[in-house]
Amino acid sequence: MRVLIAGAGQVGTKVAAELDTTHDIVMVDVDTDRTDRLDYDLDVLAVPGDSSSIETLRAANIENTDMLIACTDSDEANLLTCATAKSLADVTTVARVKDVKYIDTWDQAENVFGVDFMVGTNLLTVAAAAGGTGLSTAQNLDVFAGGRVQMAKFKIRPDSTIAGQTIRAADRFDSLTFVAILREGTTIIPTGETRIQPGDSVVVVGASGSVHDVGTAITPGEQDPTNILLIGGSDIGYQIARLLEDRGLRPHLIESDADRARELSERLSATTVRTKDPGDSDFLENERMTDVDAVVAALESDSDENLLAALRAKRKGADRAVAVVDNGEYVELFEDAGVDAAVNPLRATAAEIIDFVRDQGTLNVALLDDNQAEVIEIQIDTNSVLADRPIREGIHDLPEGVVVGAVTRNGSLLTPRGDTVIDPGDNAVIFVDSDVVEETISRL
Template sequence: MKIIIAGAGEVGFHLAKLLSYESQEITLIDTNRESLSYADNHLDIKVLKGDATSIAILKEAKVAHSDLVIGVTASETTNITVCVLAKQLGAKRTIARISNTEFITHKDEVGFTRFGIDELISPESLAASEIQLLLSQSAFNESYEFEEGALTMVSLNLSRTASFVGKTVKEAAQQFSEIHFVPIAVQRFGTQYTIIPRGDTQFKEGDTVVFITSEGGGQELCKMTGRANTAIKDVMILGGSKIGYKTSRDLSGKHFNVKLIEKNREVAMDLADQLSDVLIINGDGRNVELLEEENIKDMDAFIAVTGNSETNIMSCLVAKSKGVKKTIALVENMDYFELSQSIGIDTLVNKKLLAANNIFRYIRKGEVVAMTKLNNIHAELLEFRVKSDSKICNKQIKDIQFPRSAIIGGVIRDGEGLIALGGFKIEKGDYIVVCCLPRSIKEVEKLFL
């Protein structure tokens, strides 16, 4: 695919990096020479210095022959303008990064597609939604919903006390009369080796295991692993950023008790005016005495979303030491994901990765409805919609020539999530959730074309 990315900032560079690994034809446009120079030296892409809203620059980037134009500059006005111009100049699909989440809420009413914008994304909104989901699935390290929770992906680390450590997948499944979960990826402790599990795959202590669950599957996993999906009510948030604001607003709207700590007095005052149901505290969240004064020990969850990754990590460690059950830190450095479990933080959130996941589904072939890359595990989760002419339509799962490095995690039919085994027959209109290693993606895509 020929892809044009406007904006060489953190999201744009990360997208260009991921897409360049897949041999996509990438052109990165930015006005900042230094950002472009870094991208040019580190990535196999074409860079173009200039204003992406310039028609001449877009034509130089061969926008008329582009499959996808992505506007991810720091200015939502620029991103919207780039997409409108690109569509008029012949681009097949456009995606604009925005910061005003009202645009997403009212996108059908306003009709952005009529202007030439096919999709709107807000990394901050995606991060806030991810945090809310993590709080509702507090027993797990990572979570992702398909079709409003018909199927849910969860991941956890197996402790020695987990009942199925030492057992195979088949043996573990026999503990329940009805199966509401299935393992789809396993990463062995202390390695970067990802396994797509089969019936004879053995679970081992320290494994990071990713499951797909249907209704009731989460409770079954908690029972088997000795974890508690504790109800979270009292939440402390560090940082009055856009993510901090949106998370506070949404959680307080769902009757959570929220305290938000913001260092900047002016920002704290503005937040107090906007968030009447949230207790705003003007202070330095790195100050342990302040955290103790605000009864951090009584909090069910601590969420650090300042602009500094190290501050977020350290404050979460302090919260964990005070007995907080669930800690979530916003980080910019992808390398930190490998350290999260070893240093004791429950979950790390990265808005670049969330934005990239949201955009990546437009790169995949077949009718991809949703997609996520697993944190620190070399696998992708893809949700495909089955068309009448798809190669897997009207076939039983056991009869499909599925690659060994991929697995069907579940099927959503008429809004109901199902854990589908070998005898399950796939029909037109089904939504299929597939987990696959990078080497098998092209093979899996062909099955859904």
């Protein structure tokens, strides 16, 4: 396949490095120093220029390109690049964006922006950072449908409140589906009478609040952090605060810019926003860090400051510290230095794009860490075996080991049951046994 990558930064070069052995890669960037280096570092064709311009795209032979991946640092440039490419050629387009508003618009409106697949850098970061605070006891945690749907895998301890219960008895959570049980290397697709045993891992898909509730019920005695401090009112910090509010928490957020702090205070109903300078040496002394369960350092594009803020909080008594880093090479360094979790948005974004290139029919892919199964998000078209049929009928035309975990329609979440009819255009989040992924995608 011929793949054109717009943007030769960290994301673009990582994607190219993963794909250049199996695909013909063309890279476009306005920085001629970058394009000159590409000729030596990777097996790609480098084209200097503005990827959103018709002239540059034609110079890169867009007419004979199968896929365009727009992953520059600018959301607007990426969207314009995709729209321009669509006007010139029949090409599959992928756009990296940071602002969640673009994901919400794309998720709710068909054929908008000329984008076939959208990757939300900040959304991926928010999910990873929230998981890093210990908010979930899940072994796996991934987000789908613009953050409205989560997938999580939980280990069942002997003292779990659902150990020994049937799925029918345990299934008491709104907007949630128990899609699988992993037991001694075997994947079990449960029925209502399947009994959950200690030592099992259960996989659930549903609304984020319900996934959080089931995690609390599964692991009694483990208290989620309640006193959470967010350092930095960047868009990532804001989105983390929103996620925490959705879970019934009341976090504290520190922002040095008074105007930004005022804006965030108006937008966040349950978050205490204060104007303080995180770089002030007296800042943490006044925060009673021994009472803080978790700190997330999410200052705007400043890995060094995030590292220092997280380490200072940890040393002053915070139980857990999470730092957002803008360079993937820093992740292990931060964690070696004492940060509990370092989250790199660019690494996560590149991985998401690579997954899509390898499985183009899907909108999102999450691989369980034991490689037994995948959870995929896919848009249902008119030729899908699930289209215009109750799930209990359509599921018989799919391989064994497939469960519909959630459905989103026009931005709203539906909890799928046997009589749920899936419409063309709906997005379905589906649990699939790894052995039948390709066959399942082809039928969907």
